[in-house]
Amino acid sequence: MTEKLVTIFGGSGFIGRYLVRHLAQKGWRVRVAVRDVQKAAFLKPAGNVGQISLFPASVTDAASVAAAVHGADAVVNLVGVLFERGQRTFDAIHVEGATTVAKAAVAAGVKRLVQMSALGADPQSPSAYARSRDAGEMAVRGIFPGVTIFRPSVVFGTEDGFFNRFGRMAQLSPAIAFFTNSNPHTPAGGGSKFQPVYVGDVVEAIAQSLEGEGHSGKIYELAGPRVYDMREIMNIVNRETQRKRMVWGVPYVIADIAAIFLQFLPTPLLTPDQVKLLKLGSVATGRRPGLAVFGITPTTLEVVVPTYLKRFRPLQQNKRIRAEAR
Numbered sequence: 001m002t003e004k005l006v007t008i009f010g011g012s013g014f015i016g017r018y019l020v021r022h023l024a025q026k027g028w029r030v031r032v033a034v035r036d037v038q039k040a041a042f043l044k045p046a047g048n049v050g051q052i053s054l055f056p057a058s059v060t061d062a063a064s065v066a067a068a069v070h071g072a073d074a075v076v077n078l079v080g081v082l083f084e085r086g087q088r089t090f091d092a093i094h095v096e097g098a099t100t101v102a103k104a105a106v107a108a109g110v111k112r113l114v115q116m117s118a119l120g121a122d123p124q125s126p127s128a129y130a131r132s133r134d135a136g137e138m139a140v141r142g143i144f145p146g147v148t149i150f151r152p153s154v155v156f157g158t159e160d161g162f163f164n165r166f167g168r169m170a171q172l173s174p175a176i177a178f179f180t181n182s183n184p185h186t187p188a189g190g191g192s193k194f195q196p197v198y199v200g201d202v203v204e205a206i207a208q209s210l211e212g213e214g215h216s217g218k219i220y221e222l223a224g225p226r227v228y229d230m231r232e233i234m235n236i237v238n239r240e241t242q243r244k245r246m247v248w249g250v251p252y253v254i255a256d257i258a259a260i261f262l263q264f265l266p267t268p269l270l271t272p273d274q275v276k277l278l279k280l281g282s283v284a285t286g287r288r289p290g291l292a293v294f295g296i297t298p299t300t301l302e303v304v305v306p307t308y309l310k311r312f313r314p315l316q317q318n319k320r321i322r323a324e325a326r
Contacts, residue, residue: 006210007031009101010078012040014159015116019076021046026207033057033068059097060087065104074112074196074210082129083263083271090132098136102143112210113147115140119195119221119282121151127276137219141290146216150202150210153223153282156301158201158308163301166237166313167313175246176237178230184249190229191249192281195262197224198299201291208294222291223284225298236301240309252279288313 005025010016011032020030021193024047034040037054044052057064059079059099069075081093100113105113119132140147154162169176182189200221228236234247255275263271284290 003029005029005031005071006053006074006076007033007072007084008078009033009065009068010080011056011115011158012036012043013078014157014161015155015165015199015202017043017046017159018157018199019078020052020199021204022121022203022207023210024048024051028210029053031055032069033065040316041132044226052231058090059100062087062100065100066107069101069108069110072105072108072110074106074114074133075101075110076210078118079117080097080118080133082274082298089233090128091135094129094132094136095139099139099143102140102147106144111141112216112243113144114206115147115149116151117149117151117219119151119223119284120277120280125163125280127280128273129277131282141217148215148217149219150206150209151219151221151288152202153197153221153284155199155202156196156305160199161248162196163233163237163305163309166234167241167309170237170241170243170245171312173245175248176234177248177250178234178312179255179275180230181252181279184231189201189249190231192278193227193229193283194281195223195227195283196301197222201299204296205291205294207227207304209322215296220290220293221286221288223298225300227283228301233283236305237309240306241312242314243312 006028008016011020012034020032020043024030030052032040032043033055035058037056040054046052055068057068059065077098079097081088086089095175117133117137120130121132122130125131126276137149156163178191180189180191205222238245238247259270259275262269268287290322
């Protein structure tokens, strides 16, 4: 078993929890740097005794970041926010926070650094989120030229915030809506396009970048095997939740108006910046290498998504399915 130590910032998040388990299985000692170690305690059983440690740190606090990376062979920064609240702005987390991690990694003599970004990172994007992701990449590369950057599309898995949100909508609402700038009754009216990637494939790529050679200084686009428009995604949700809801295409102007009010919820259902991201979609450009470089065959969402969307089915449907299986 290797004695290498990796520090993971954001290790208790959706992707982070999978990465912690994956690296522990590969023999790494894992230091999980999080703001609230109590909430991250569920990660401790993911490894052997003493293999996984929890460390209080925030990417907005340089002293705690320096302490968290001390003695580490590798560092992974997964920290990101989808909406801004108070001091936790896109620039504070994606740019300044990433800069702090990169500087600490250099000072500590860390050999490998991985920075999580996103498809659509672009200095010219109408979305502040996407612009901040690009700025973060540029800042980190200027400090740690050998950083490996990953740009995933929408990431799916049991605890994701994408399919689960729509599954909940199907459970509670008589209709599930998608936004489009075209006539929703035409083939071109299915809304924005996405290329969802499985969380297990993402963490395997990260693990290989830490353990293998030739990944330093590279930017990778991580995407699944198929592109779906939003209408197709809603139809999948409808089918797997067995709710038979009406799939309703509505103009993006409705999303623009709704986001003005929804952005003020404690956890916003939609913000104006998220509407801009939705309009752009999330599809690999093909100009950067992807999962194939790591020998990973992308997992189709049809294999995984049904295993957790079934929780949103009517109770009687699950009873019937169990009865038929006997």
